[in-house]
Amino acid sequence: MAFPILSFIILAPLVGVLAIAVIPKQKLLAIRSTAAAATFVSLAGSVLICVLYDRVAGGMQFIEKLSWIHSIGISYSLGVDGISCPMVLLTGIVIFTGVLVSWSINERVKQFFINLLLLSVGAFGVFCSRNLFFFFLFYEIAVLPMFLLISVWGSGDKYYGAYKLTLQKIGGSVLVFIGILALYAVSGQNTFDIATLSRAEYLISVQKILFLVLCLGFGVLALLWPLHTWAPIGHAAAPTAASMFLAGVSMKMGAYGILRVAIGILPEGAKAIMPYIAVLAIINVVYGAIVAMAQTDFKYIVGYSSVSHMGLVILGLATLNWVGISGAVFQMFSHGVMTAALFALVGFVYGQTHTRDIRELGGLAAKLPIITGVFVLAGLTSLGLPGTSGFVAEFLVFMGAFKAYKVITVLAIIGSALTAVYVLRVVRKVFYGPVSKKWENLNDATAFEMVPLLILTGAQIFFGIHPGALVSLINIGAKAVAVKAGGGLL
């Protein structure tokens, strides 16, 4: 048997959790370094699988399987394809940079990193699982620690935010759980194995109902309108690293669930329901942008921008064609690193100015040129400027979507042009403008603080200039889904 690299990626943060648990709580540096080391190992592993993935062979690779409860087909079964590889990489990047930006956390450091690392165990697990039982288990692991992260280390109306976010997500999980059990029951295959379930035959009516249930269930995490309100409220209350994880990874778990479970197992249901989901997706895009334009809280702006951008992901999925799905996955990656960067920057600015109200900020560029530069760059990714990963993502989604939904696509292009309005509004209000005396004591990012920002920005630029590195991977996985759902190239 080959080296179990996927288990290695998933378990590294878990080992980190155990190690942190036995380190005395006064040894802050040891705790932080352990967290950084554990997540770095996962990051290195995730880079490795993206590089080593055999693009010619395609399909599921790095497969591991241990039967657990044989009678009902539950097994610890892992594998990654062209879609999950970039998601694992995204998780690795976001969690490692999340640990680095949390260096300055001083309250209950030990528990903080334990919770943060647990989240990543869940996320890695979701993206690697080939068995629905473990998929759901990991899915929940990636939800629950967030409650503690927000309610203990959060700010503002943190209890409301924590409850809201957790309950809404669990509401979605209930639908997902019902869907998974129903799949098990109606397939008659006596298994939770995704590949087997997707080969089973389902009545068209069953497909439609179950697809809808799963799509709405995963839709909560993927910010499908109108199930999205946990995001801005939760983000506003969450500590920086939790926000980065929420927007960077959690939302992608929802979209990934739609792709892998709902579309992958129920392609006929997808064909019937997706045109309606596409309508919700366009509402996401335009509505999110419009609401973002009216916000004054920095985090709400970024939060609603996620509502808009996740709409593009869902629109890409709704095309059910090869290019559109590739675009959706590219956008999942691109939005993940971009929004993680934005939240890291918001956290940085808040940490120094103690306000997130953009009306009170202003003129920061003179004191924080590096932070400004990184923010403008992430903003450009957000508005899809060529040369950043955001352009490739949006371009592929639009190309795929135009064939399937002409009017909706034009609206989506208009909606994503609105991104420029709120991004540049923030740049103008927060960073441009007269230099204020208030900000005389601000310090630009130190070399250490630059590391996570460089990683996140580097990813946006690298995959913007050399998108082939990711597209060559993604399109393999997207093809399999598109073929199953009967969608063509475009």
Add this chain to the structure above:
Amino acid sequence: MTYVWLIPLIPVLAFIVLTFVGRKFSKASAYFAIACTVVAMVLSYVAFFSVLGGSSFHQAFKWFSISSFKVAVGVSVDSLSALMLIIVATVSVLVQVYSIGYMEEEDRFSWYYAVVSLFTAAMLGLVLADNFILFYSCWELMGLCSYLLIGYWYEKPEASSAAKKAFIVTRIGDIGLLVGIIILYITTKSFNFNTVFSTHIGGGIATASAILLFFGAMGKSAQFPLHVWLPYAMEGPTPASALIHAATMVAAGVYLVARTYPIFQASPTALNVVAIIGAISAIGAALMAVVQNDIKRILAYCTISQLGYMMIGLGVGSLTAGIFHLMTHAFFKALLFLGSGCVIHACHTNDIFEMGGLSKKMKITSWTFIIASLSVAGFPGLAGFFSKDEIITAAFKSGNYVIFALALITAFLTSFYMFRLCFVAFFGETKVKAKKAQEAPLSMTIPLIILVIPSIAAGWVAFSFGNFIYFKHPHAAEMNILVMIASVAMGLLGIVLAWGIYYRNWISDEEISRKIGPVHALLENKFYVDSIYSFLAHKVMIDGICSGFAWADMKIINRGIDGIAQLINWIGKELRLAESGGLDNYTLITFGCLALIMFYLLTLIF
């Protein structure tokens, strides 16, 4: 000709180096950027002359692909792109040399050069692009550079909001461009220019995609109704305005139409749209220029107006005339802007009525400026005369007499407002701000002197130009002596009138504006277009729709979801009452249920 790849890549190198280590070099960063652009310029001239010698070049690499959906990075050199290369590279070098003096006191000196280098790279890449995606990418990067340069003095609120406005308005145009590109791909299965043009495109699709592409061009080239950003863009440093907002980037829209001309030729409707929008922009902007007092704003409206001319040329079917005017305009407008930069540098004001008498204090600046003004006014023999005359002739020949008439009137207005500017700023009594004015340093005046040459002589190639540019088919400029006389007369009339009002003071301009009160108000308020947009953007969109949606999101959608939670909570509370803890209650319920079950079983039996 593989070296062509280096033309855009060398300025990219300058951008990267200056962004990361420019601060340490300060002044040296200018020399580095200039050296890089000079290399690009030399290579451009080499490419130009080999195209003149009959060679061409095309090479493409895969960028990324999904099966047969392929996106390439490719360059192609033909006569049109070769011409654009030398225009862009030459003006960029001159502007950068000029900027050494103009920008020397700035803190972010190397950042300025970094962005100008990136802009130069993007524009050179744009003209070399062999496909829509590379074209669009460079197009957007130019927009970014424009944003960064307009907002160069970001501490000034006017500059930062002008930058934002420029980016957003051009982005609105880009929506059309992108949709047009997508439609063309769906129709032809390719992004490559040659493949798209050689595929037959049906009439309706051709019209739709041509107009959508043109919408993008309207944003970039500041054509009505997307012209509003350009006058505000003058908040940026003047040399940047000269390069980006006068000579090169704003002409990219014209270049786009010229590059995709086969699609426009397939649709007479689309060509008409181009001509009409061009004519409206030409005369509208010229009218607004007449009442401006800010030297840069006058030039900005002049740019819109001249770009409108180019669009007229393209729209009435004369690619040659449009591109010819693009070339001559690039030189004399760059000269005008650089000249205005010297003036502003010397007087510390933009208001022409605070200057006066500068021709004695700043001889080189004044006289080069006046020559460029004569060129833009179409004075016989100068560059602008040939190109403008070609456009007006083409409009006449196409039979669009309305557009022809508008073009003629615009010619009159152009020479009037340009010489209003000249007489007020350079002649007459010296006002306070101009008292201490001195001629600019050599690094600033030498570019002016160099630019005078093409501003005079660039038109002399008129007769061979058409043959060169028009897809290599003979397409020489045609002359119509009557049209020529008419346009020259209009130009001279404008100069004489400006001379009479602003030099000899036959009649005070204040009196005129009183007499035509409502018209003057209309022009001063820019036909109320800016106010309408501002109302729509701020009151209707932000304060109305956006705030309304934001309110609804929290108060209706979010409350609704909270309501579900509260409902569940309430049900739980109510059901809890059933768990009273009293044994009698439980017994009652148990027996009740048992009775129901027995009743059910009995019904089964009987």
